[in-house]
Structures are given as C-alpha cells and as structure tokens.
Amino acid sequence: MSSSRGLTVSSVLHQSTPVQASSSPSPSSKSSESRVDPFKLVESDLNNLYEEIRKELWTNRPELESIAGYYFDGQGKAYRPMVVVLVARALNYHLTRTPDLTSHQKTVAMVTEMIHTASLVHDDVIDTADFRRGKSSVNVLWGQKKAILAGDYIISRASQMLARLQNDEVIFILSQVLLDLVQGEFMQMGSKEDESERFTHYLHKTFKKTASLMAYTCKAVAHLSGANVSHQEAAFQYGRNLGIAFQLVDDLLDFVSSQAELGKPAAADLKLGLATAPVLFAADKFPELNVMIMRRFSEPGDVERAYDYVMKSDGLDHTRLLARKHADEALRHISPFADSPEKQALMTLAEMTLSRKK
Amino acid sequence: MSSSRGLTVSSVLHQSTPVQASSSPSPSSKSSESRVDPFKLVESDLNNLYEEIRKELWTNRPELESIAGYYFDGQGKAYRPMVVVLVARALNYHLTRTPDLTSHQKTVAMVTEMIHTASLVHDDVIDTADFRRGKSSVNVLWGQKKAILAGDYIISRASQMLARLQNDEVIFILSQVLLDLVQGEFMQMGSKEDESERFTHYLHKTFKKTASLMAYTCKAVAHLSGANVSHQEAAFQYGRNLGIAFQLVDDLLDFVSSQAELGKPAAADLKLGLATAPVLFAADKFPELNVMIMRRFSEPGDVERAYDYVMKSDGLDHTRLLARKHADEALRHISPFADSPEKQALMTLAEMTLSRKK
Numbered sequence: 001m002s003s004s005r006g007l008t009v010s011s012v013l014h015q016s017t018p019v020q021a022s023s024s025p026s027p028s029s030k031s032s033e034s035r036v037d038p039f040k041l042v043e044s045d046l047n048n049l050y051e052e053i054r055k056e057l058w059t060n061r062p063e064l065e066s067i068a069g070y071y072f073d074g075q076g077k078a079y080r081p082m083v084v085v086l087v088a089r090a091l092n093y094h095l096t097r098t099p100d101l102t103s104h105q106k107t108v109a110m111v112t113e114m115i116h117t118a119s120l121v122h123d124d125v126i127d128t129a130d131f132r133r134g135k136s137s138v139n140v141l142w143g144q145k146k147a148i149l150a151g152d153y154i155i156s157r158a159s160q161m162l163a164r165l166q167n168d169e170v171i172f173i174l175s176q177v178l179l180d181l182v183q184g185e186f187m188q189m190g191s192k193e194d195e196s197e198r199f200t201h202y203l204h205k206t207f208k209k210t211a212s213l214m215a216y217t218c219k220a221v222a223h224l225s226g227a228n229v230s231h232q233e234a235a236f237q238y239g240r241n242l243g244i245a246f247q248l249v250d251d252l253l254d255f256v257s258s259q260a261e262l263g264k265p266a267a268a269d270l271k272l273g274l275a276t277a278p279v280l281f282a283a284d285k286f287p288e289l290n291v292m293i294m295r296r297f298s299e300p301g302d303v304e305r306a307y308d309y310v311m312k313s314d315g316l317d318h319t320r321l322l323a324r325k326h327a328d329e330a331l332r333h334i335s336p337f338a339d340s341p342e343k344q345a346l347m348t349l350a351e352m353t354l355s356r357k358k
Numbered sequence: 359m360s361s362s363r364g365l366t367v368s369s370v371l372h373q374s375t376p377v378q379a380s381s382s383p384s385p386s387s388k389s390s391e392s393r394v395d396p397f398k399l400v401e402s403d404l405n406n407l408y409e410e411i412r413k414e415l416w417t418n419r420p421e422l423e424s425i426a427g428y429y430f431d432g433q434g435k436a437y438r439p440m441v442v443v444l445v446a447r448a449l450n451y452h453l454t455r456t457p458d459l460t461s462h463q464k465t466v467a468m469v470t471e472m473i474h475t476a477s478l479v480h481d482d483v484i485d486t487a488d489f490r491r492g493k494s495s496v497n498v499l500w501g502q503k504k505a506i507l508a509g510d511y512i513i514s515r516a517s518q519m520l521a522r523l524q525n526d527e528v529i530f531i532l533s534q535v536l537l538d539l540v541q542g543e544f545m546q547m548g549s550k551e552d553e554s555e556r557f558t559h560y561l562h563k564t565f566k567k568t569a570s571l572m573a574y575t576c577k578a579v580a581h582l583s584g585a586n587v588s589h590q591e592a593a594f595q596y597g598r599n600l601g602i603a604f605q606l607v608d609d610l611l612d613f614v615s616s617q618a619e620l621g622k623p624a625a626a627d628l629k630l631g632l633a634t635a636p637v638l639f640a641a642d643k644f645p646e647l648n649v650m651i652m653r654r655f656s657e658p659g660d661v662e663r664a665y666d667y668v669m670k671s672d673g674l675d676h677t678r679l680l681a682r683k684h685a686d687e688a689l690r691h692i693s694p695f696a697d698s699p700e701k702q703a704l705m706t707l708a709e710m711t712l713s714r715k716k
Contacts, residue, residue: 152536153540156539159533163529172522178510
C-alpha cells in the first residue's frame with residue numbers, strides 16, 4: 001500500500017524494474033493473440049448488477065430513492081465490479097477449477113460500485129461539478145443538501161449489505177476504503193510546499209482516492225474465495241496497481257480528450273486547481289510551473305499557460321510510461337494464478353486500461 | 359421502532375396509557391428521594407472518553423485531525439455515551455452483579471459519540487449553521503468542503519472501530535443507525551401535505567434522526583453484556599423512548615430558551631422552516647398555521663406569527679406531556695432490571711431529560 005512513499009519524479013522513472021517505451025511491446029501485450037474480452041466473460045454476472053443495486057436502495061422515501069439510484073442507470077462502465085468479479089472468478093478457478101461467483105462475492109462487487117458511486121456524488125458536491133457521465137450531476141438536479149444525503153445513504157446501505165455477510169475479515173478489509181477515500185480527497189485539497197515531496201504526495205493521494213477501493217475489494221473477494229494470505233496479497237496488489245494505472249491514464253486523458261469524449265470539461269483538473277502527473281512531470285523541465293502549482297492555477301491565464309507547458313514537455317509520455325509500469329506490476333502479481341480465461345481477461349484488462357480513450 | 363406510526367395529534371394524547379399532567383407527580387418521580395447522580399456514576403468510565411476518541415482520530419493529515427477533533431473538546435454533555443454506559447452497567451450488574459464496563463462496551467460508547475458528532479458536522483453544513491455549542495461551527499471555520507469530509511472521516515473511523523470488535527451482531531445493529539440518520543434528515547426536508555399524517559411523520563423523523571442512535575447503541579451494549587433478546591429489546595426501548603423525550607424537550611426549549619442558553623438562535627427550527635411538536639400541536643387550535651407549515655415559514659413575518667400562535671396555544675404543554683409519556687415508557691421497559699445504582703441513575707436520567715433547561 002505504501003510502496004509509493006519516498007518516491008520522487010526522477011526515482012519513479014529510473015528504478016531497477018525495466019520499463020519499456022510505449023512503442024515497443026511490453027511483456028503484458030504478448031498475450032494479445034489470445035485475448036479474452038473481459039466484458040463478455042463477466043456479462044452474466046454483471047447484467048443485473050444495477051437492477052440489484054437499485055433493489056437494495058429501496059426506501060419509502062421516493063425522492064431519496066430516485067437520487068440515490070440516479071447513477072445506477074446501467075450507463076456506467078462497471079469497470080470496478082468487472083475487476084472484482086474477474087479476480088474472484090480467477091481465484092475460484094485457481095482453487096477449485098470452478099470459477100462461479102459466490103453470492104457473497106457478488107455482494108462485494110455490488111458494494112464496490114456503490115461506494116464508488118457514493119464518492120462520485122460527494123465529489124460532485126465538493127467540486128461543484130455540473131456534469132457527470134454526460135448528464136447533469138445530482139447536485140445540479142436536486143441541490144447540494146440532498147446530494148450530500150444521497151451519498152451518505154448509498155454508503156449506509158452498502159455498510160448494511162456488508163454487515164449481512166457476517167464476515168469480520170471482509171468488513172474489516174473494506175472499512176479501510178472509506179477512510180482512504182476521505183483522506184485522499186483531503187490530500188487533493190492541499191499542495192505540498194516542498195517540491196521534492198509533491199510526486200510522492202500525488203501517488204499516495206492516487207492510491208487512497210482511486211486505487212484503495214480496487215485493492216481492498218479485490219482482497220475481499222480473494223478472502224471469500226478461500227485464498228491464502230499470499231494470494232490475497234496478490235489480489236490486493238493487482239487492484240492497487242491497476243487502480244493507479246487507471247488514474248494515471250485518467251489524468252492523461254484530461255489533457256488529450258475533448259469534453260464530448262470525457263463527459264466533463266477538458267483540462268478539468270487544472271481548472272479545479274489540481275496538479276496531476278503530467279503537470280508534475282512537466283514541472284521537472286519547466287520549473288516556472290511550480291509557482292502556478294502552489295497557487296492552484298488560480299491567476300488569470302494560469303490554466304492555459306500550464307496546459308501549454310505540459311504539451312511542450314514530455315509530461316504526457318512520462319505519465320504513460322508510469323501507467324505502463326504499474327500495469328506490468330499488476331500482471332506480475334497475478335502470474336502465479338492458474339491459467340484460465342479469467343486470468344487472460346485480467347491481463348487484457350490491464351492493456352485496455354492503458355489504451356482506453358475515454 | 360415503529361410504534362409511532364399511524365399516530366395523530368389527538369390519538370397521541372388520548373391513548374389508553376394514563377398520562378398525568380406535568381404538575382402532578384408521575385410514577386417516575388417517586389424515586390427522587392433516592393436520586394443517584396448519573397454523571398458521578400459514569401465519571402471514571404467517561405473522563406478519558408474524549409481523549410481516547412481523539413487518539414482514534416489520529417491521522418498524518420494534521421488539519422483533518424484538528425477539524426475532526428474540534429467538537430471532542432470535553433465541552434459536550436456526553437449525554438449519549440452516558441446513557442449507553444449506564445445501560446451497559448445496569449445490565450452487567452443484572453446478569454453478573456459486577457457492573458464494570460467491558461472494553462467492547464466502551465468502544466460502543468465512543469462510537470456513539472462519534473456518530474452523533476459526525477452527524478452534527480454534516481447537519482451544520484446542510485443547515486449552513488454558524489454556531490454550535492456556543493462556538494463557531496466547523497463549516498464557518500474551515501469551509502463546507504472540509505466539513506463534509508471531516509464528517510465522513512469520523513464515520514469511517516467509527517466503522518473501523520466497530521469492525522475491530524469482530525462482532526457481527528453489533529455491526530449489524532449499528533449499521534441501521536447511519537441509515538436512519540440520513541433518512542431522518544431527508545424526512546425533515548419534506549413537509550407532509552396531508553395534515554393528518556404530519557404528526558406521524560414528525561415522530562417517525564424524530565425516531566430516525568435522534569432516537570435511533572440511542573436505541574441501537576443501547577441494544578448493542580445489551581448484546582455485549584450477554585443479555586437475552588427480551589432484555590436487549592428493553593434496552594432498545596429505553597433508548598428509543600428517552601431519545602424521543604429528549605428531542606421533544608429540545609423542540610420545546612427552542613421556543614422558551616434564549617440564544618445564550620442554547621448556544622444557537624432561539625426559534626431556530628422555525629427559521630430553518632421546521633415544524634416541530636409545539637407548532638404541530640398549536641395547529642390543532644389555530645389551523646391558520648397549516649399554510650405557513652406547508653411553505654416552511656418562508657414568507658416575511660411567518661416565523662414571528664407562528665411563534666405567537668404557539669405561545670397562545672397549549673402546544674408547549676402538550677409537548678411536555680408527550681415527552682413525559684415517553685420518559686415513563688422508557689422507565690417501564692427497564693423495570694425488570696435488578697435494582698442497582700445504575701438502574702436508579704437511568705431513572706434519574708429520564709427525569710433530568712424532562713427538566714433540563716438547555
């Protein structure tokens with residue numbers, strides 16, 4: 001969890017692990033001829049996921065139910081539950097040669113999407129965002145008070161579902177996720193004065209805000225599969241590294257995708273005052289960025305100037321390279337798993353995470 | 359939990375349970391000669407409660423820790439943990455003749471205060487309140503974003519502490535509290551169009567927003583004492599009825615106390631658009647109030663007019679009477695407990711809840 005601590009921009013890119021340029025094939029892309037479509041493989045497990053989540057959100061307050069259910073419309077990518085389901089199935093297969101998901105593992109997949117969605121709802125309030133996934137955000141439609149409450153409501157329903165599992169270990173594993181989400185959000189609101197600490201801070205924030213949910217939910221389904229501690233740790237590390245790669249690509253896309261593709265404004269992070277990996281890498285080459293980072297791009301023209309610096313620098317390439325490094329690390333951790341379509345799909349997923357365009 | 363459903367103003371005050379006027383002695387005040395001071399009795403259990411909570415809130419983000427710890431300054435009344443500790447000790451004594459609190463019960467007492475405080479922090483954001491307990495609210499000092507996150511942080515720390523207990527039953531019991539707090543807050547934001555449903559709605563809201571926390575935490579410590587289901591239910595009902603009485607008195611004090619006494623503006627509820635028991639009772643006599651209730655006292659002069667109607671009506675007396683009824687009901691439920699200083703203190707506490715001035 002804390003292997004990202006103590007890293008600096010230069011140490012990140014010059015560690016002993018060999019990192020290949022994105023143009024040459026990485027170890028993980030070797031399997032591309034035998035690619036398994038992760039979405040197809042989990043289709044039957046996920047096709048009623050949103051419907052079942054909406055059932056869990058039932059309450060005799062219809063407005064609360066509508067707000068809480070708003071994002072569970074089947075239009076999401078269901079990326080996180082897919083990861084969880086694939087890890088669960090891969091380990092079930094590894095241990096019993098039967099990949100079928102147990103009902104408890106299904107609950108964890110649902111809870112994963114619910115915690116993620118609740119955090120989106122609160123994030124939208126905190127960022128006063130108007131759009132999410134190409135539609136108006138909850139706080140625009142219902143106002144901020146109800147958005148705060150709807151987020152709290154989803155979390156408390158998810159907690160109840162976990163309590164029903166009556167599995168102390170799983171409850172304990174997942175209790176860490178909420179804590180990390182809050183701490184990650186808090187870290188995002190501060191800038192490190194010391195430039196040498198900024199990248200560590202960013203990676204640590206990225207773990208807490210994005211990767212923790214994937215890491216701990218993967219560990220929870222591994223535990224439920226009956227996997228031993230070392231396989232649980234492998235599942236955790238797969239989720240952790242995939243989550244960090246996912247966020248790095250997200251930060252990258254914020255610079256290269258249009259509003260139409262992302263469903264949110266381009267360079268949204270800069271506009272929110274956030275310095276993500278591309279900017280931090282660019283500041284290595286253009287130290288002029290540091291003062292803008294510290295004032296959170298708040299002066300007129302800062303956003304445009306910072307954007308230009310990133311484009312002139314190798315910040316995007318470095319970010320892509322670091323994402324590749326984490327995706328490779330994710331694959332290294334699942335290499336001991338028995339070969340199965342699910343394991344292949346987990347490998348494909350790492351590739352897809354790197355190559356996604358939105 | 360749902361015995362408040364289906365009640366109307368008139369049915370509440372004309373049920374078969376004999377309700378005495380507040381001037382004549384009630385069954386519960388008979389024990390006043392042998393009064394035990396509840397605060398003294400739990401002093402050693404509670405004197406380091408806030409310090410221990412602040413330890414649990416430790417994080418390497420100093421600002422988050424300061425905000426989250428802001429209300430755990432030892433200046434609170436610690437009313438809720440006191441109730442929980444007394445119920446725990448009374449049942450420990452009942453079952454083993456040794457009242458001493460177990461460490462798990464102590465954790466529940468801490469979690470009780472933490473959940474309560476987290477909900478205050480979120481309430482202050484939702485109500486955009488400036489003051490709390492005579493000092494500036496968290497959202498005034500740190501802004502609304504950080505207040506939302508600090509509330510979430512306290513909740514997630516409390517969830518972690520519960521997870522550490524490794525007691526599925528307790529986790530399940532307490533998972534209901536968060537859900538109720540959110541639903542209660544949501545109910546408070548809506549007004550029932552149908553006047554006959556309004557009082558039921560109010561009592562139901564009061565259970566969820568205030569009494570649920572006390573009811574379920576009392577049930578949790580009863581479970582941890584090893585009490586049987588019927589004593590667990592008795593503990594639940596004590597907490598539930600005391601909680602409702604507490605809130606009724608709170609609603610009453612909002613009309614009769616000054617800002618200096620309450621630490622918040624007088625008639626604050628009316629100013630927030632909320633119709634509490636005194637107003638709902640007054641509307642029986644002055645139906646003119648109904649239109650103001652529906653528009654949530656939003657027209658100029660509404661707050662003052664509604665205040666005057668309440669003062670001219672018997673709304674305050676009826677509210678006091680209903681609080682007395684719930685306090686008596688609380689006592690009825692603990693009557694099977696073995697006599698002990700703790701049981702006496704629980705009886706005294708019910709009296710103090712009725713007679714408190716702030």
